[in-house]
Amino acid sequence: MLTKRIIPCLDIKNGQTVKGVNFVNLIHAGDPVELAQAYVLQGADELVFLDITATVENRKTLIELVERVAAAINIPFTVGGGISTIQDVDALLNAGADKVSINSSAVKDPSLINNLSDRFGSQCIVVAIDTRKEDDWKVYTHGGRNATAMYTKQWVKEIEERGGGEILLTSMDHDGTKNGFALDITKWCTDNLSIPVIASGGAGNNAHFADVFNFANADAALAASVFHFGEIKIPDLKMYLKDHNVPVRL
Amino acid sequence: MNLVVIKYNAGNTKSVEHTLSRLGVQAVITDDAEQIQNADKVIFPGVGHAEATMKYLKEKNLDKVIKNITQPFLGICLGQQLMCAHSEEGDVDCLGIFPVKVKKFKSADNHIKIPQMGWNNLYDLKSPLFKNIPDLSFVYFVHSYYSEVNENTIATCDYIHPFSAALQKDNFYATQFHPEKSADAGQKIIQNFIELC
Numbered sequence: 001m002l003t004k005r006i007i008p009c010l011d012i013k014n015g016q017t018v019k020g021v022n023f024v025n026l027i028h029a030g031d032p033v034e035l036a037q038a039y040v041l042q043g044a045d046e047l048v049f050l051d052i053t054a055t056v057e058n059r060k061t062l063i064e065l066v067e068r069v070a071a072a073i074n075i076p077f078t079v080g081g082g083i084s085t086i087q088d089v090d091a092l093l094n095a096g097a098d099k100v101s102i103n104s105s106a107v108k109d110p111s112l113i114n115n116l117s118d119r120f121g122s123q124c125i126v127v128a129i130d131t132r133k134e135d136d137w138k139v140y141t142h143g144g145r146n147a148t149a150m151y152t153k154q155w156v157k158e159i160e161e162r163g164g165g166e167i168l169l170t171s172m173d174h175d176g177t178k179n180g181f182a183l184d185i186t187k188w189c190t191d192n193l194s195i196p197v198i199a200s201g202g203a204g205n206n207a208h209f210a211d212v213f214n215f216a217n218a219d220a221a222l223a224a225s226v227f228h229f230g231e232i233k234i235p236d237l238k239m240y241l242k243d244h245n246v247p248v249r250l
Numbered sequence: 251m252n253l254v255v256i257k258y259n260a261g262n263t264k265s266v267e268h269t270l271s272r273l274g275v276q277a278v279i280t281d282d283a284e285q286i287q288n289a290d291k292v293i294f295p296g297v298g299h300a301e302a303t304m305k306y307l308k309e310k311n312l313d314k315v316i317k318n319i320t321q322p323f324l325g326i327c328l329g330q331q332l333m334c335a336h337s338e339e340g341d342v343d344c345l346g347i348f349p350v351k352v353k354k355f356k357s358a359d360n361h362i363k364i365p366q367m368g369w370n371n372l373y374d375l376k377s378p379l380f381k382n383i384p385d386l387s388f389v390y391f392v393h394s395y396y397s398e399v400n401e402n403t404i405a406t407c408d409y410i411h412p413f414s415a416a417l418q419k420d421n422f423y424a425t426q427f428h429p430e431k432s433a434d435a436g437q438k439i440i441q442n443f444i445e446l447c
Binding site: 001002003004005040045070071074075076094095096098121122123124165166190191192193194195196217219220249 | 264265268269271272297298299357360361363364365366367368369370371388390391392393408409428430431432433434436437
């Protein structure tokens, strides 16, 4: 049976792991390669590396990091942050990334999704969305700093039509709160899309993961600080999920 | 051992190279027909589109080279699909090593996503490729197309319905999953290919 995926996210700045709480106030949380290996041993199903500085100067550092990660681990990993061209994606996939995640660049130019999907295959194109509930769920860009006029429900359908392979949906209202995932918008997406949805933002305990899988039907769930600081341990989480009828890889 | 990984337009060879190097094997990455023909073993990885890739293989004459290989040969993911007779992806005739068709998964329900993306388990394991791999071991899949279970099936997996997770005929082996991304179980399967096949 296909299992639900548990995905730790490593936010990267200058080759080091950091995690923002509500996207500011960064706290140091370890060496990315060491952390990645630890997560593989714990039973993480995939990893996401998000370059939160994503400047041209840092690109080379990121590529070197991706090469080191690819040599060190044998599970799939995604790299995101500042990706806006075919060349960016080519360099990251060649360095050993399995998937790339695009966000603001896809909002700015949605045809990027078609171009990347045609060139590299939709299976390696993850489209990330930062969303916040206003009159309805709206799309934000640039790490949640910039509001847009776009509605999330329309945007995810467009992403699917353009050949996006997966949606990484982060609720800014829930991120950093540890009060649980945004179940309503996650469920709307899984009910209305044929591509997998990764829920992100708000994980605080094991029950939150069971809810997002059992109620919102997420295909995968992503979290950062609760894993980095050991507040949730992946083997315990997976045992809990198994006991709550969520198929997991043990 | 002279192990060749075939490099072509749909190959993401990096992860395979890393897995081999963890097993102490320095592979040659090439699309050169002579080097492929002279290898002790050949790995044919693949991520991409069946029709576009078949066209490329034909242009490079690699289709004939692959069909005539007599050494142990392992196709991965798209590699397995290309070794079958025909693929619905672009309605294209493939290499025909396995006399089966490759079909697209059909889901009537948005809760069953296509592609299948993630970890699923194997059963009915039947080949030295799976020596010391327990039934129900988890491996990593990313695919929208599959082959039905048939006489060449050496591992089965369920998604919507049972399908061939691995195939074997004579010296030709193939996996629909990505052993190079399947943690310790995947690494063991590649080690078995190197040592036992």
